[in-house]
Amino acid sequence: MLAPPEVEYRVTPGIGWPLCVEVDPRIGWPNVPRETLDWTAALGAEFTRTGPTVMATASPVIEIPPGPRRARFDEDEFPPAAEVDPPAHATAESLATVSLPAPSLPRVFVVANQKGGVGKTTTSVNLAAALALGGLSVLVVDLDPQGNATTALGVDHPAGLPGTYEVVMSGATLADHVVDSPEAPNLKVLPATIDLAGAEIELVSIVARENRLKRALRSYLQDNPADYVFLDCPPSLGLLTLNALVAANEILVPIQCEYYALEGVTQLLRTIDLVKGELNNELRLSTVLLTMFDGRTKLAAQVADEVRHHFPAETLPTVIPRSVRISEAPSYGQTVLTYQPSSAGAISYLEAAQEIARRGVEESA
Ligand code: ADP
Numbered sequence: 001m002l003a004p005p006e007v008e009y010r011v012t013p014g015i016g017w018p019l020c021v022e023v024d025p026r027i028g029w030p031n032v033p034r035e036t037l038d039w040t041a042a043l044g045a046e047f048t049r050t051g052p053t054v055m056a057t058a059s060p061v062i063e064i065p066p067g068p069r070r071a072r073f074d075e076d077e078f079p080p081a082a083e084v085d086p087p088a089h090a091t092a093e094s095l096a097t098v099s100l101p102a103p104s105l106p107r108v109f110v111v112a113n114q115k116g117g118v119g120k121t122t123t124s125v126n127l128a129a130a131l132a133l134g135g136l137s138v139l140v141v142d143l144d145p146q147g148n149a150t151t152a153l154g155v156d157h158p159a160g161l162p163g164t165y166e167v168v169m170s171g172a173t174l175a176d177h178v179v180d181s182p183e184a185p186n187l188k189v190l191p192a193t194i195d196l197a198g199a200e201i202e203l204v205s206i207v208a209r210e211n212r213l214k215r216a217l218r219s220y221l222q223d224n225p226a227d228y229v230f231l232d233c234p235p236s237l238g239l240l241t242l243n244a245l246v247a248a249n250e251i252l253v254p255i256q257c258e259y260y261a262l263e264g265v266t267q268l269l270r271t272i273d274l275v276k277g278e279l280n281n282e283l284r285l286s287t288v289l290l291t292m293f294d295g296r297t298k299l300a301a302q303v304a305d306e307v308r309h310h311f312p313a314e315t316l317p318t319v320i321p322r323s324v325r326i327s328e329a330p331s332y333g334q335t336v337l338t339y340q341p342s343s344a345g346a347i348s349y350l351e352a353a354q355e356i357a358r359r360g361v362e363e364s365a
């Protein structure tokens with residue numbers, strides 16, 4: 001066999017590609033020994049010195065400016081019609097001062113839809129606050145590691161703050177970790193922190209893993225009567241959502257008025273059937289709430305019709321409009337009910353809460 005010809009090469013630091021080489025005529029490719037290309041190891045130290053952009057040594061940190069923010073799609077971007085006018089018969093004052101009827105037994109709602117961004121958290125916190133402002137006692141359990149419900153209820157949730165993780169994973173007592181929300185009297189929240197992100201995997205190896213929350217909640221409700229409990233789920237059908245489906249007796253499905261809305265619901269219904277048959281006989285889909293309704297589009301009205309066709313009894317008459325005020329409120333650590341009580345968004349959540357409260361009493365009568 002012919003010996004390869006002697007070739008000369010130089011490697012440009014930072015490019016990692018031979019510069020100025022002779023090509024082996026039999027291969028048609030720079031004849032460079034492999035180890036020569038591993039210049040990063042040899043020169044790494046020098047590169048880190050010459051500039052962090054060449055070789056990043058730490059993951060980038062995204063600076064989040066402190067303080068509340070206005071939504072970007074504010075008045076200047078959206079024509080004013082985006083905010084539906086509040087119904088003439090209702091004012092925030094008239095609605096917020098109405099005292100709501102209490103159910104005979106605590107109603108435990110799981111707010112579920114494995115689709116993200118459909119308004120689960122927004123619905124959980126605003127309905128909870130509306131019911132609490134109506135004089136009822138309400139608990140929100142934040143099951144999403146993002147902790148958005150905790151934030152929206154005005155509770156800070158630094159990593160390490162005990163909350164849902166401790167209750168589900170270590171069997172801690174729920175009463176030890178619930179926090180009062182400044183949003184309304186008799187409104188409490190079990191906070192979630194990013195620690196909860198690990199629970200989904202850690203739960204896999206735990207005995208009776210789907211009953212953890214149910215047990216904790218039952219023993220809490222014996223000593224701390226509540227009228228309503230909202231379990232705000234993460235956007236997946238994992239073990240945290242399963243725990244919530246087992247602990248609850250009613251399901252509230254927020255459906256965003258947009259295309260694809262019903263696709264995820266089919267999968268959710270299948271999961272509900274499975275849970276019902278195997279783990280929780282009491283569970284029923286009692287409430288569907290249409291969210292982010294944009295009155296300017298035909299599509300929103302079509303989706304709303306379709307949802308009402310599928311769930312005629314379950315769908316609440318009130319529809320939550322797409323509202324800038326609703327989306328801004330959490331950045332102030334508030335629900336829309338205290339952030340902008342006279343907005344269409346606040347009024348629609350107050351109305352939805354009244355409908356839910358009335359149904360609860362009619363059904364148990
Ligand atoms: P999920 O909990 O299902 O992921 P969120 O409640 O967090 O959904 O809502 C997703 C995003 O949509 C959030 O930024 C929220 O502020 C915004 N949002 C929710 N409901 C409305 C509404 N009615 N109008 C405008 N924005 C909304």
Ligand code: MG
Pocket residue numbers: 120121122144148233234235
């Ligand atoms: Mg959420």
